[in-house]
Amino acid sequence: MSNPLLLEEQLCFPFYAISREITKRYRPLLEPLGLTYPQYLVMLVLWEQDQQSLKAVGERLHLDSGTLTPLLKKLEASGLVERVKNPVDERHIQITLTANGQALRNEAEQIPLALKELLGVSDEDMELVKQTLNRLTIKMNGTD
Amino acid sequence: MSNPLLLEEQLCFPFYAISREITKRYRPLLEPLGLTYPQYLVMLVLWEQDQQSLKAVGERLHLDSGTLTPLLKKLEASGLVERVKNPVDERHIQITLTANGQALRNEAEQIPLALKELLGVSDEDMELVKQTLNRLTIKMNGTD
DNA sequence: CTTTTATAGATTGTATACAATCTAATTGTA
DNA sequence: TACAATTAGATTGTATACAATCTATAAAAG
Numbered sequence: 001m002s003n004p005l006l007l008e009e010q011l012c013f014p015f016y017a018i019s020r021e022i023t024k025r026y027r028p029l030l031e032p033l034g035l036t037y038p039q040y041l042v043m044l045v046l047w048e049q050d051q052q053s054l055k056a057v058g059e060r061l062h063l064d065s066g067t068l069t070p071l072l073k074k075l076e077a078s079g080l081v082e083r084v085k086n087p088v089d090e091r092h093i094q095i096t097l098t099a100n101g102q103a104l105r106n107e108a109e110q111i112p113l114a115l116k117e118l119l120g121v122s123d124e125d126m127e128l129v130k131q132t133l134n135r136l137t138i139k140m141n142g143t144d
Numbered sequence: 145m146s147n148p149l150l151l152e153e154q155l156c157f158p159f160y161a162i163s164r165e166i167t168k169r170y171r172p173l174l175e176p177l178g179l180t181y182p183q184y185l186v187m188l189v190l191w192e193q194d195q196q197s198l199k200a201v202g203e204r205l206h207l208d209s210g211t212l213t214p215l216l217k218k219l220e221a222s223g224l225v226e227r228v229k230n231p232v233d234e235r236h237i238q239i240t241l242t243a244n245g246q247a248l249r250n251e252a253e254q255i256p257l258a259l260k261e262l263l264g265v266s267d268e269d270m271e272l273v274k275q276t277l278n279r280l281t282i283k284m285n286g287t288d
Numbered sequence: 289c290t291t292t293t294a295t296a297g298a299t300t301g302t303a304t305a306c307a308a309t310c311t312a313a314t315t316g317t318a
Numbered sequence: 319t320a321c322a323a324t325t326a327g328a329t330t331g332t333a334t335a336c337a338a339t340c341t342a343t344a345a346a347a348g
Binding site: 164167168171197198199208209210212213214233234235236237 | 295296297298299300305306307
């Protein structure tokens with residue numbers, strides 16, 4: 001019987017390695033926009049739907065305030081978002097895009113295509129991977 | 145045409161999210177061993193082949209000295225490895241398992257199975273994912 | 289045999305992740 | 319209505335990641 005502790009036998013490692021590899025390839029594309037990869041994800045969420053609470057953004061990205069509070073403060077310092085308390089419920093803060101934050105969307109629009117070419121992955125592989133991962137995500141969430 | 149900036153359209157996000165989710169599920173399994181997830185990966189590499197240089201370990205895990213030096217110092221402080229200069233070429237350090245480090249392997253052996261059950265993923269899905277990711281990794285490395 | 293170049297690790301600085309705890313605001317309830 | 323329980327964020331502390339730089343050593347070039 002084969003060694004269950006071989007690195008290549010672990011399901012975990014490919015995810016860990018590929019995730020970091022992809023992040024690394026985003027870097028040169030995001031640098032001109034002044035964004036890191038997690039900051040880019042937050043902007044994606046806000047471009048879809050402006051004026052969300054930290055909690056809502058966090059649920060979308062599976063990140064908590066420990067990660068998001070400093071990250072959002074950086075985006076605020078960059079002039080891309082504003083953080084204001086919700087007057088209806090002062091426990092919530094509303095994250096709102098500034099004009100600059102909205103404008104950045106135009107520059108970001110070219111990134112998905114540029115990344116696809118940088119990764120050199122075919123449309124079919126892309127689709128296969130996406131479906132496989134979605135199945136896995138659903139199953140994993142089911143065991144929460 | 146659909147919005148190319150939708151979070152769900154990004155190839156990157158599922159990898160990012162699943163990778164972190166898997167790491168999180170390892171935590172309770174690794175805590176009794178006193179290991180973090182990246183530390184566990186380093187131990188896997190050393191259990192396969194003892195007495196490797198930092199560089200060799202790093203190539204296997206795609207990590208550089210900036211990450212590995214402090215991590216290995218922690219493993220050394222935990223009494224699991226030793227770091228000694230290679231007398232033949234003093235630029236290299238050899239990472240060697242201590243008796244405790246070798247013994248920990250026995251306790252680690254149950255982890256892969258425990259994790260599979262924790263993830264609740266079937267063998268078929270596991271195999272499908274592994275194959276899909278391997279294909280993707282190969283293609284991505286091809287564009288380095 | 290010097291001088292240059294390359295290499296392996298260590299260090300520094302920035303940016304996540306995330307558990308654990310704290311604080312303020314809101315809700316539920318006796 | 320007081321008051322306990324909940325909730326959203328902020329904070330603290332630890333552990334990665336990784337680019338950039340530094341240092342010591344070895345190899346290559348002249």
